[in-house]
């Protein structure tokens with residue numbers, strides 16, 4: 276039995292896309308996995324697929340920006356699977372618009388899911404990690420943190436997550452908890468498909484145009500991110516903390 280067989284991971288936004296791939300990968304690595312998502316059907320379907328493959332998983336419907344819902348969900352995970360010592364803050368949304376057209380609701384929604392959601396989830400789970408003397412938090416940032424036209428809200432939130440990551444790494448390191456961020460470039464998911472639709476492009480043409488600008492000449496897949504999460508939540512990365520790993524097929528994409 277590997278050490279991770281006794282460990283419990285929470286992945287937010289795990290109903291589809293990158294979060295679903297991360298949940299599958301962590302289950303393969305031996306973690307019991309709680310899949311949290313606004314979309315209950317997606318979270319439960321992902322958990323059932325993991326269970327059918329011989330893993331342990333539950334799916335819960337949670338809005339990560341709702342403090343009470345987060346606290347109840349983390350308690351439910353601890354009761355049903357055991358104390359969660361791995362947290363992947365992956366839930367995310369886009370509400371893209373140029374600054375002069377961006378509404379207050381576009382701004383607040385993006386801040387609430389990415390920043391408030393990661394704060395609430397981390398605050399609720401750190402208790403279990405510090406009690407166990409071991410933990411891993413991975414936050415999903417983005418290359419958009421470096422600036423991206425039409426994403427003043429999203430790039431601000433993703434840059435904010437990098438400061439959050441470094442601060443938690445400083446606060447929690449002495450408890451055996453590492454905190455890192457992954458900043459993906461273009462990953463093929465419903466989020467990027469929605470962006471293609473918004474700019475009026477066929478998704479295949481949109482991906483081809485993106486790939487032409489990426490040094491490795493392809494767009495990323497959810498498993499490209501899951502592979503890096505797998506490393507960051509393992510024991511071999513225990514001296515890596517407070518880092519932002521750009522996973523973008525080049526230094527920036």
Ligand code: NAP
Pocket residue numbers: 287288289290291292293294311312313314317337338339340364365366367368388392415416417418458459460461462463464465466467
């Ligand atoms: P996605 O396909 O849109 O999946 C995001 C998931 O998060 C959805 O299942 C969504 O649920 C869920 N979610 C949204 N708001 C939530 C909330 N308040 N509480 C709980 N769950 C919520 O996105 P993705 O492409 O996999 O992206 C995953 C993460 O990677 C995001 O943080 C994103 O910003 C980041 N990222 C993605 C890319 C990319 O190219 N795809 C690049 C850089 C960073 P619903 O379906 O119910 O809305």
